[in-house]
Amino acid sequence: MKAFQIELKLNQDWDLTNKKINTNSSDEQLMSFLQKGSDSAFSILYERYSNRILFFMFKMLRNDEAKAQDFTQDIFIKVIESAHQFKTNKSFKTWIFTIAANHCKNHFRSVKHFADIDREAGALTYAVDHGKSMDQKLFQKRLSIEVDKLALHYRQTFVLRYHEELKIKEIAEIMDCPIGTVKSRLNHTINHLGEKLQVFKSLSDNFKLKEN
Amino acid sequence: MEDQLRKLLETKEFEQLSKTEKDFVLQQISEAEYRTQFESLQMMKEEMKSEASTIKVDSAIPPNLMAALKNQKEKQQEEKQSKIFFLVQSKIPLWSAVAAVFLVFILSTPVFIDKDIKPSKTGVIASIDTVFVDKIIRDTLQIFVPADTVYKTIYVKDQNNHIAENRMTKPQGKTETKDDITIDLKEAMVLGGYTNVLDFEVHQEGQSLSEDSIGQKIFDYTN
Numbered sequence: 111m112k113a114f115q116i117e118l119k120l121n122q123d124w125d126l127t128n129k130k131i132n133t134n135s136s137d138e139q140l141m142s143f144l145q146k147g148s149d150s151a152f153s154i155l156y157e158r159y160s161n162r163i164l165f166f167m168f169k170m171l172r173n174d175e176a177k178a179q180d181f182t183q184d185i186f187i188k189v190i191e192s193a194h195q196f197k198t199n200k201s202f203k204t205w206i207f208t209i210a211a212n213h214c215k216n217h218f219r220s221v222k223h224f225a226d227i228d229r230e231a232g233a234l235t236y237a238v239d240h241g242k243s244m245d246q247k248l249f250q251k252r253l254s255i256e257v258d259k260l261a262l263h264y265r266q267t268f269v270l271r272y273h274e275e276l277k278i279k280e281i282a283e284i285m286d287c288p289i290g291t292v293k294s295r296l297n298h299t300i301n302h303l304g305e306k307l308q309v310f311k312s313l314s315d316n317f318k319l320k321e322n
Numbered sequence: 323m324e325d326q327l328r329k330l331l332e333t334k335e336f337e338q339l340s341k342t343e344k345d346f347v348l349q350q351i352s353e354a355e356y357r358t359q360f361e362s363l364q365m366m367k368e369e370m371k372s373e374a375s376t377i378k379v380d381s382a383i384p385p386n387l388m389a390a391l392k393n394q395k396e397k398q399q400e401e402k403q404s405k406i407f408f409l410v411q412s413k414i415p416l417w418s419a420v421a422a423v424f425l426v427f428i429l430s431t432p433v434f435i436d437k438d439i440k441p442s443k444t445g446v447i448a449s450i451d452t453v454f455v456d457k458i459i460r461d462t463l464q465i466f467v468p469a470d471t472v473y474k475t476i477y478v479k480d481q482n483n484h485i486a487e488n489r490m491t492k493p494q495g496k497t498e499t500k501d502d503i504t505i506d507l508k509e510a511m512v513l514g515g516y517t518n519v520l521d522f523e524v525h526q527e528g529q530s531l532s533e534d535s536i537g538q539k540i541f542d543y544t545n
Contacts, residue, residue, distance in 0.1 A: 156384065161374065161379060190390050253365055293325050297324040300331060
């Protein structure tokens with residue numbers, strides 16, 4: 111990473127002398143420079159989006175970090191290869207997340223992994239093992255597990271909305287579906303999580319009562 | 323309705339809701355449900371934030387990407403060059419190249435272009451309309467009659483039909499064209515071999531001078 115940062119700095123200096131690229135440039139401007147073959151434009155974009163894409167992949171792949179790292183690399187290679195196809199009047203953020211979402215979809219299609227893994231048992235074991243004090247951290251962990259259990263498109267919608275804080279319209283564009291569908295998925299997810307967590311909370315309260 | 327509820331859940335705690343909003347929420351779900359959902363949503367956001375901060379991209383990725391970027395640039399450069407030098411790079415037989423150059427030379431050299439060739443005139447096409455030409459020529463006929471020429475019209479009563487008959491006297495006049503070709507009009511008509519002075523062909527079709535209205539007038543005039 112350090113070597114990469116040094117390289118980035120050098121490239122930035124070189125381009126800054128031409129007064130073309132700087133770290134305040136918009137994503138779309140940077141893509142325009144990347145289309146002309148600028149390394150530093152790519153480096154800035156990578157710095158901005160690499161961790162976001164990594165986390166998105168991490169959540170989509172149900173917390174499989176190693177695979178998420180590989181997928182992140184794949185996404186950026188696609189960005190390099192398809193840079194000339196990007197229209198600079200469009201949003202880069204939407205474009206890169208569309209690539210990421212499609213990559214996930216293709217992956218799950220190829221491995222026939224659409225059926226949700228039932229992690230209920232594992233989650234309960236986790237809760238019992240570490241459940242001597244049902245603290246807030248455990249509750250958060252439980253929430254995370256519940257999100258992981260969601261179907262891919264619900265999970266994508268949820269992460270894009272509440273972690274990436276994208277607009278409903280942008281999510282609809284990324285997922286190639288109507289705005290109403292996105293809203294419906296979000297409502298469903300919130301209701302579902304609320305129901306699950308209410309059950310978990312009541313279990314937690316009972317556990318606390320027994321402890322006392 | 324659900325959309326409105328979701329918007330409230332995303333932004334406001336139950337305590338922060340106005341009276342109208344509270345009424346709206348309570349029509350949909352209970353207060354406890356709202357609180358749980360709001361809490362879970364906020365906690366989920368925090369959980370995702372803290373989770374995201376724990377994972378970082380692998381340090382091996384950037385060098386790989388820079389290598390990929392370099393390869394891509396080389397590839398694009400090659401494609402660009404291949405487009406520019408397409409003709410040079412493509413191999414064709416020597417004789418084909420020489421023949422092509424020679425052909426281009428011939429086609430582009432002015433020496434081989436015949437400048438003496440003049441475009442054909444369209445006047446010929448207009449002269450095809452012989453009927454039109456005939457009438458014009460007849461209109462231009464000039465008749466010279468001696469000053470002492472006397473024209474007599476003799477009316478003879480027809481016993482049967484009572485129709486006046488013109489008696490023909492020997493014509494004294496002669497026709498003359500601009501070409502100074504002079505013919506005895508009457509004799510020519512009598513012989514039946516009347517032809518246009520400019521058209522020396524014998525017409526197989528069309529009207530004879532005696533049938534033609536203009537010819538008849540001339541005939542009357544000369545008589």
